[in-house]
Amino acid sequence: MFKNVIMYRIAxxxxxxxxxxxxxxxxxxxxxxGASQEKSMGWVEPRGEAHGPLLEVMAGQWILKLxxxxxxxxxxxVNRKAQExxxxxxxxxxxxxGKKETRDLKDNIRLELLPMAFTKQSSTLVWIDxxxxxxxxxxxxxxxxxxxxTLLVQGLPGLALSLVNTQLSPSAAxxxxxxxxxxxxxxxxxxxxxxxxxxxxxxxxxxxxHRLDTDEVKxxxxxxxxxxxxxxxxxxxxxxxxxxxxxxxxxxxxxxxMEGASAGKDDGFDADVTIATGELQKALPALLEALGGEMPxx
Numbered sequence: 001m002f003k004n005v006i007m008y009r010i011a012x013x014x015x016x017x018x019x020x021x022x023x024x025x026x027x028x029x030x031x032x033x034g035a036s037q038e039k040s041m042g043w044v045e046p047r048g049e050a051h052g053p054l055l056e057v058m059a060g061q062w063i064l065k066l067x068x069x070x071x072x073x074x075x076x077x078v079n080r081k082a083q084e085x086x087x088x089x090x091x092x093x094x095x096x097x098g099k100k101e102t103r104d105l106k107d108n109i110r111l112e113l114l115p116m117a118f119t120k121q122s123s124t125l126v127w128i129d130x131x132x133x134x135x136x137x138x139x140x141x142x143x144x145x146x147x148x149x150t151l152l153v154q155g156l157p158g159l160a161l162s163l164v165n166t167q168l169s170p171s172a173a174x175x176x177x178x179x180x181x182x183x184x185x186x187x188x189x190x191x192x193x194x195x196x197x198x199x200x201x202x203x204x205x206x207x208x209x210h211r212l213d214t215d216e217v218k219x220x221x222x223x224x225x226x227x228x229x230x231x232x233x234x235x236x237x238x239x240x241x242x243x244x245x246x247x248x249x250x251x252x253x254x255x256x257x258m259e260g261a262s263a264g265k266d267d268g269f270d271a272d273v274t275i276a277t278g279e280l281q282k283a284l285p286a287l288l289e290a291l292g293g294e295m296p297x298x
Contacts, residue, residue, distance in 0.1 A: 005248035011160035167292030174227035184290035190231035
């Protein structure tokens with residue numbers, strides 16, 4: 001269900017009910033792009049059932065789903081069409097359009113071509129743990145997360161979010177684990193890592209399917225290359241790649257988790273939510289503790 005994790009702390013005092021949230025989400029229900037619209041963003045049913053609730057509540061956990069649709073209009077196409085228009089103007093009038101006129105041409109061409117452009121949809125899951133005051137996004141990039149935060153804060157009165165920060169920077173902690181060849185309690189270091197130099201060379205060394213408990217890795221770190229990504233597994237249950245920005249990538253729930261799932265549960269949405277939230281409720285605090293604990297809110 002979740003492939004990525006970006007964590008936000010919910011500021012104390014937010015007391016909205018599930019019914020209030022559902023009503024607010026309905027105000028921004030997803031609508032497909034219009035003919036001349038480049039992007040559309042809104043909430044859809046997490047379960048995927050038409051006309052269902054936009055907020056799913058299971059065992060106290062809230063699940064939302066944001067849909068983004070955009071029209072793919074390559075800049076190269078717009079530029080080529082603009083060059084053709086500029087050439088036509090030069091040929092018919094003997095003058096070359098200025099910068100402002102060229103920009104206007106490109107804007108007009110974009111409007112003309114947008115209705116013919118293909119649309120692409122992508123969705124992002126959001127999990128809210130009210131008891132822990134934690135909001136987790138399955139966002140693959142910080143820019144997508146920023147867009148989502150803006151939509152949430154604008155649409156849900158009283159909601160204030162801040163990125164989770166730890167006492168130890170992930171990069172420094174990962175360097176310590178690799179140099180000492182000792183993972184934090186409950187974790188194991190896997191076979192994927194990226195090291196990047198902080199100087200002007202910006203040199204990068206990547207390891208994939210490779211042992212990391214080697215002198216070579218230690219020498220790279222001692223030489224100034226700091227870890228920006230490191231693959232970890234928590235308690236043989238959840239694997240992921242930790243980034244320098246405290247994001248989790250390639251999140252996967254391992255076989256032992258699936259085997260332990262209740263035989264009475266279905267194998268669809270309910271089971272996915274139960275497994276994902278249940279494991280992350282334990283794995284995420286353990287990770288924050290391994291990074292020295294969370295920085296207090298300002």
